[in-house]
Amino acid sequence: MNKYLKSVLLMAATFSIVEAGTASAQDKLETAPTKFIEASGIKFSYRTLGKSTGTPLILLQHFTGTMDYWDPAVVNGLAKERPVIVFNNTGVGSTSGKTPDNVAQMSTDALAFINALGYKKVDLLGFSLGGFIAQELAAEHPDLIGKVILAGTSYQGGGDHLMQVLGEAFSQKDSPDPRLWLFFTHSPESQQAGREFIKRASARTQNRDPESGKDIADAQAKALIVWTNTNDPENKLLKSITQPVLIVQGSNDTMLGTESSVTMFKTLKNAQLVLFPDSNHGSIFQYHDTFVKTANDFLNQ
Template sequence: MTATLEAAVTEYVEARGAKLAYRRIGHRFARKLVLLQHFTGTMDAWDPSVVNALAEVSEVFVFDNAGVGSSGGTTPDSVEGMADYAEGFIAALGLGEVDLLGFSLGGFLAQVMAARKRVAIGRMVVAGSAPAGGEEHLLEVVEKAFAQNAPDVRLPLFFTPSAKSQAAGKAFVDRTLARSHDRAPDKGVSVSDPQAKAIIEWCARTDPEHLSLKSIATATLIVHGSDDTMFPSDNAYTMFKNMQDATLILYPDSGHGALFQQPETFVTHVKTFLEL
């Protein structure tokens, strides 16, 4: 391993007029994996146990999209606008064909990128996400989570109330805090407001025939928590039924952060999928 998520140097690249911050983890593999982050999430919100393990089979790139964390520019208020910068990031680094792992909002970006084919995508993992026109309860769930005054808002936001899920959540939070230097800052409403607008607009779209999903030919692994309150699991089934080449996995007693509740299981599933 040339670096871990906790220790990797933050680098910068110019893409579409914005200075985007990123970190590169793992060996220089032929396979490249680009991670697309959740609502308001930065590079430091990823789980090191997931990222570092995936770096055993791919060269992993985490980055802050425009206006987020350590990156410059302004956060777009549309999914397509965010996808523009993600595609620009991949092109600016000259990565060629990449695999994508999109979590939550990042899964929206992955779908757009796979549908419009501006960059070459080998395989795609979509976790805790929803299709255009899908069911979302973003503002309600976030409001309830903050009202609980938990030690970390991600505990009620990403995990179920069960003792097992909450224990896994606490372990996840501890792992995300392992990096002690050069952490990406939280930029507050300058990120949350446009991203919330983008999420709500995406899920408000009318696509009764799921034509956008049916246009996606990229082999896709869909991972979802059984008790995701932000984007209910019906969304995962809709994507599975309408994408051309999709596999669906539901994790039991898991919320929005199912991939972080069962990191070893998730990594095993993703590694197997990527290496098919």
């Protein structure tokens, strides 16, 4: 066999291995290329990871967060078993348009994005503000939305301490990142987990999303405050969600109180509740390995 033929066969074998499932650039949040798709006049930015078959898992992000604010340990872990899509909703990151100041419009825009991708059934992971959107979508579109994971979030009318906690976080001059105060408790163990999370979330060095400015923060703060302080005394929204729901929360969430997750668990028709110890708003990042296993078990049921 001549050297040229051997080289061609080696290249073909290597290509076959990659096609069969060896990790590639798009299997990691840190390196997955940013794609764009237009829907309802908005040019949405998104990234896809994981398998090409199975029910896609759509991730809905927190207050002012972009795709680059997700924890690669969480996203990459989930993508090992299913297609995972992260995206920036209207006006955030590299997505066009003006950021809405209400959850209803955010949900409408997220629905337009999902429909543009052509999916007939998706599962959702909504973190914090993203959890509000996930609840709206699950209640209004039961044929489209399958299973739902609600992490570090609350229900409509559940109240919040957003402005107080944000003020405290940004007043910590010695803290290298406000997320250490917002997402983690003050224990040495939780703070160490926070530093490791920030390092992981900073791993992407090229083609990162633009940071969120004041316009985005003001709009999303209004949406969050209005939604959590609009009374739903009979919990009509929660009671209209019939899909299986996994609720994940920290033992001491100072932004969207832990007790709200207990209320959701008691009110939803088909819910499971996981509480992580010594953890704040970002419990899924502090306990990323356990969360990924728990979430995959739930989604695989």
